[in-house]
Amino acid sequence: MRRLAVLVCLLCLPALALATAPAPDPTQDAGADWSLWLEGGPGTRVMPPSLAPFNYLREFDQIVEFLAIWQVSDQGSPNYGGEIEAEAGPLGGVIQTDNTLESIWTWARYKQITGSTAYDGNMxxxxxxxxNYPAWLEEGAAGDNYYRVHNCAWGLTAVLMYKAATGDASYDGYAETCAQYIVANPLVIDGTVWAQRLDAFCKGWAAGNLYLYGQAVGNASYMNAAVTQGTDVYNYLNASPSTRLSEEYWAMSSGTALWGVCNSLFKSNPALGQSWLATNGGYLQIWQDWYNVPGYDWDASWNVAYGNAHFAVWEITGDVTYWNNAKFVMDALLSYDTDDDGGILAESMDPVTEDMTWVTNYLCKFGVDRLLGPVYADDTGVLRFLGLEDGDQFGADEAVSIVILATNYGLDAQAGVSVEIEGGWGSGSWSRNLPFAAIDTLVVDGAxxxxxxxxxxxxxxxxxxxDENPANDEVSITIHHNWPVAVPETDAFARAPRVLVNPFRAETGLSFALAAPATLRLEIFDCAGRRVATPVAGQRASGEQRLAWDGRDDGGRPLPAGLYLYRLAAGEGLHxxxxxKLR
Structure with a gap:
């Protein structure tokens, strides 16, 4: 990850590991929206167009290859083996230790899953x-060593994964030095608002990794130190959970802090974790849109951290809502990879040609690896119908393109896999070869x-x-042809419907304009497709409309937090x- 520093182009310097100037003063960022930053950012939710569902093993395979491309391979360079931050742009010449340790974790985990030796040389x-540039000697100073602490935490998790995957204990001493540095240099959460956020986030990251490392090596002293540091972060969050669980700064967010508390203090005291999260977990941000914060506007990185925290809360509470939230976030972030090269950008406003290795590593460790699930040797299935969604509607003369994406979810290459279709189109069967992590495009009927x-x-x-996992073999959808389920929403709506608050806690609704008088019906469905509420049903005049839903079912009972679907019918129009819904 990039330091909070002024960067100098690598091409303008002799080849060496970049050292950077002290952290810039955030008050000098004239473009920052300070009031919005202090208030927790915009409440909008602008998501990238979804590319889901995913074959997560394929995503992992693309990521490790992407990282290998951006590693310095010149053995004569002082930077040999270092991971470059970005494929282009201002960070395209920056090489850092944390990026490199992150990549070690990713390559090692890939080896552990697949047994592949392809990236042994990269590690x-x-x-x-x-x-050559150890984590504890990265730039920093007494009272300003957040970056060293942050890097040392990455050193701990990198060594643990590397050793687990390879059996090589050569770097145990590296991890010990990292652990000792974190213990000896606890960050102090004080000073300016940006310093407090930065230290709280980094201290949480360090506390969680120190606890997990101490647990792995059987060192109670490290675990106790981690709980002490995690308690400090807990006190910061607990001072105002409703605001401090939705803060962003640098490459981190409140998700980083809460993850650390969950993996230190709450692991030591699960009852406290369950109680506190039952009361305050609903304040944890799910998705933060980009906005101009003081410093760096790395919204994709903030959201990886939020997703990671939702996974951590799920582990403690068992509440599947948090798992669903995390998957929602991680799938959205994977959808930023529109050039299909395995990398994602750190800032959603950047071009797709400026993917960052560090945030890609984050997404792999905190998202793809978590969503991957068990991996089998023999496992194929249908990923989706390309360009078709369940419920799609087609006009009388509109042809339907039927294309099946079949994929190999397993470790072994497969030959002669039968891909079948049945239903309204008729039936058919084709034999296809599916190499490792492949997606095969089968055109059944183009028109x-x-x-x-x-x-x-x-x-x-x-x-x-x-096939060892039949659960992912089959996909079914229903489409409507020249059938009065709905007409395009533009026929009914003079102004397209817009959700007022999303996510929401107490109330949300829709704002739109009707082109003509119409009978309205707003229905709410849960994730299983069951209708749980019909907040609005009746005739409305043309013009501006505002519909509300209070998060309750038709009996007035509050519905649990989670993901819901809404359907607004306006005459024959549909949106x-x-x-x-948050807690």
Whole structure:
């Protein structure tokens, strides 16, 4: 990750590990929206167009290759083995120890999952750089060593994963020095608001990793020190959970702090964690849109941290709402990879050609690895119908393109996999080869015109002898052809519906304008597709409209936090979307 510093282009300097100037004064950022930053950022939720669902093993495979491309391979360079921060842009010449340690973790975890030796040389080279420029000697000073502490925490998790994947204990001493540095240099959460946030976030990251490291090596002293530091972060959050669980600064957010508390203090005292999270977990931000903060506007990185925290809260509470929140965030972040190279950008406003290795590592460790689940040797399935969604509607003369994406979820390459379809189109079967992590595009019918108006169900599946995970073999969708389920929303709406608050706690609603008088019906569905509420049903005049929903079912009972779907019918017009209810 980039230090809080003024960077100098690598091309303008002799080849060496970049050292940077002291952290810039955030008050000099004239473009920052200070009031919005202090208030917790904008309440809007602008998500990237979804590319989900994903084959997470394929995503992992793309990420490790992306990281290898941006590692310094020149053995004559003082930076040999270091990980470059970005593929282009202002950070395209920056090389740092934390980036490199993060990549060691990712390559090692990939080896652990797949058994592949493809990146063994990358890990060896990365250790050369990381020992030449050790985490505890990165820039910093007494009272301003957040970056060293942050890097040392990465050193702990990198060594643990590397040793687990390779059996090589050569770097145990590196981890010990990192642990001792964190213990001897506890960050103090005081000073300016930006210093408090930065130290709270980094201290949380350090506390969680120190506890997990102490647990792994059987060192109670490290675990106790981690609980002490985690308690300090807990006190910071507990002073105002409603605001301090939705803060951002640098490459981190409150999610980093809460993850650290969950993996130190709350691991030591689960009852406290369950009680506190039952009261305050709902304040944890789910997704933060980009805005101009003092310093660096790395919204993708903030959101990785929020998603990681939701996973941590799920582990303690068992509340699946948090798991769903985390998956929602991580899938959205994966959808930033529109050039399909494995990397994502750190700031959503940047071009796709400026992907960052460090935030990609974050997404892999905190998201892809968590969502991957068990990996089998023999496992194929249908990923989705390309360009078709369940419930899609087509006009009388509108042809339907039926394309199946079949994929290999497993470790072994597969030949002669049967890809089948049945349903309204008819039935068919094709034999396809699916190499490791492959996605195969099968065009069933590029321009199918259904024979009559109606709803048509299409079911696609793969058939593989010995498939160890049949749960992901099949996908079914229903499409509507020349059928009066709804007409395009522009026919009914003079102004398209907009969600007022999302996520929401007490109340949300829709704002829109009707082109003509219409009968309105607003329905709310849970994730299982069950209708749970009908807040509005009745005739409305043309013009501006505002509909409200208080988060309750039709019986007036509060509904649990989680993801809901809404459907607004206006005459024959239809608009639908997602809502997230917080605790």
């Amino acid at each position: 060896t080279a990365a250790w050369v750089y990381s020992t 199918w015109l259904p024979p009559a108006p109606g709803s048509y169900t299409l079911t696609a599946r793969t058939v593989l002898a010995g 639908a979307g997602k809502l997230v």
